[in-house]
C-alpha cells in the first residue's frame with residue numbers, strides 16, 4: 119500500500135505540476151482483477167478501488183495497517199461507481215446497484231467484492247480509523263434524497279447526495295457521499311470552503327473523455343490539477359477543493375476527522391480567491 123505524506127502549504131505553493139500531482143493526485147486506482155489502496159496522512163484515510171473480474175476480491179491486509187485484518191481498527195464506506203455488483207460481509211451478500219453504497223463497521227474480517235452479470239462493477243472505498251462498531255448498512259441511491267443547490271446561471275446547479283453522515287448511516291468519523299449535476303452545470307463546490315476539522319478526498323468519475331480542472335491550495339494561493347475519469351485528488355485541511363468540468367461528471371467526496379456536521383465549513387468568498 120503506497121503511503122502519502124503531505125507537503126506544507128508553503129511547499130505546495132511552489133511545486134511544479136509533476137510534484138503537485140505526485141503528492142495530491144492518484145490515478146490508475148481501478149485495475150481489472152485488482153484491489154488497490156493508498157494510505158494517506160489525511161486523518162489516516164485509506165482510499166482504494168476494487169475491480170473484480172471473474173474471481174471475487176478481498177480487502178488488502180498489507181503490513182502498513184499493522185493489524186491482522188483490514189477492519190480490525192477501521193470502518194469503511196464502499197460505493198459502486200460501475201454497473202451492479204455485490205459486496206459480501208461475513209456471510210451476507212449485499213447487491214449494490216450503480217451508486218449504491220455499503221458502510222461496514224469495525225471488526226468485520228471478511229469483506230469481498232464480486233462482479234455482476236454485466237461485468238462492469240467498480241467499487242470505490244474510503245476507510246478511516248474507528249473506535250466503536252456501527253452496523254453494516256446499505257444505502258441505496260434511490261433512498262438518498264437531496265434538494266438541488268446552486269444556480270444554473272452560475273453553472274453550479276447540483277445535488278449533494280449524503281450517504282454516510284450524522285443524520286444518515288452512523289459512523290465513527292467517516293462522512294461520505296456523491297455530488298451530481300443538472301445538465302449544463304459543471305462547477306462543484308464553488309464558492310469553495312476549507313474545514314480544518316476534516317480532510318477530504320474526491321474521486322471524479324463519469325468524466326468520459328473530458329476533464330475536470332480541480333482547484334486546490336490555500337484560498338489566496340490556488341493551484342490546479344487536471345483530473346480525468348476515475349482519478350482521485352487529496353485535500354488537506356488547509357486546501358480548497360473545487361472543480362470545473364469541460365463536460366458532465368460526478369464525484370464521490372469523503373471526509374475523515376473531527377466534527378461530522380456537514381455544514382461546518384469556512385467559506386472562501388469568490389471575491390477573495392487568488
Ligand SMILES: O=C[C@H](O)[C@@H](O)CC(=O)C(=O)O
Pocket residue numbers: 276278296297305306307308318359371380383
Ligand atoms: O465538505 C463538503 C464537500 O467539499 C463536498 O460535499 C462539496 C460538494 O460536493 C459540492 O459543493 O459540490
Ligand SMILES: [Zn+2]
Pocket residue numbers: 311312313318359383
Ligand atoms: Zn469540503
